[in-house]
Amino acid sequence: MLTVSHLSCSRGNKPLFADVSFTLEPGQALHLEGDNGVGKTSLLRIVCGLSPADAGEVRWQGQRIQDSAAAFRSALFYLGHGLSLKEELSALENLLSDAAVAGRALTSAQAMQALARMGLRGREHLPLRVMSQGQKRRTALARLLASQAPLWVLDEPFVALDARAVDGLRALLAAHVAQGGMVLFTSHQPVSLTTTDGATVPVQNYRLRGVA
């Protein structure tokens, strides 16, 4: 369970948000909404432990994430604005090296399968530099399929995807939540999660408001 309590954050002298609290339990999805510049990305980075908060704390399974960093990090999958893809490497090489760095076991057969499911069959060996923006994002999202982490933190996962890929991603998130995973994501569009067999997974909304 992820517990966020009384977080506040500022950039320079400008306060961004204050007193943000929510909990995310296994089998739940949380949609973080908010206007541009209100601090959604900053909040996600604090939740991941990349940036420090001015006040408040983030707890994973009851322990502060700073105290149980290794346990938290092996339970976390984070996708930020930087997709962490290397332009010179192929989609397959990107997936494999990324999994190894994150300490996840991934065989190349599994990676090929994940890429095929993201609609990149036949493009596994193309260097990322010749791919379109949407295909790059599909490659980055293929990592979700290979991830065994229970907590997914996704910053704008639906950006630059075509309608079919959006549906695929929604089904993927729904399946993860239905299996007891947790998803925390930002998006500017309303999102409903439906599994492939038609079951709807409830999505909570949290509206982030800036400090006036």
Add this chain to the structure above:
Amino acid sequence: MNNQAFMAVLRRDLLLAMRRKSEVLTAVFFFVVVAALFPLGIGPELNTLRLVAPGVLWVGALLSSMLALQRLFEADYRDGTLEQMALSPASMPLLISAKLLAHWLVSGVPLVLLAPVLGLQFDLSADALVTLTLALLLGTPILSLVGGIGAALTLGVRGGGVLLSLLVLPLFIPVLVFGAGAVEAQSSGLGAQAHFSILMAMLLPAAFFSPLACAAALRIALE
């Protein structure tokens, strides 16, 4: 898992270096050009050439490794790979040491291998060439390790290149003094043993502390 992650970072960086050959070759080519121009500029006076050879080759190696330093963390920082490394359950200093090792293999080892060939232009004796190569073998990893701290500290700073040189060059001076001094000591008959010991004494703590310092600096840069 730490082992696997270390190898993954090392393999990825070496693979990237193979795919971005021009970047790697620029620094090596710079070293070759500097070392090849000096004998032409100084003239065919062999005694002078022998005298300046260690200094010229060392300064060339030092500047060439500076060229490669700025890119050490830059690309990883921009594309988000560094974030993923910071979020990996594997130890971050270990992952950074894989990056530093890859950097040395790509930018340091070619200099070590080229030095004896370039040294021939300066009429260095076989003995002096061996000493020069060994000194570079011990010294260039120090340049990568100490330079890595500078690269991590200046990451994301505008005009970071100049700042990096200002930060790192003073720290390179002891390496330059003892590295170049080793060849002179050898040719004057004193033996280079003492210089090698001092270089080793700089290398070992640098190898231990540099990844820790880099990781701390990178975490600040990521905030």
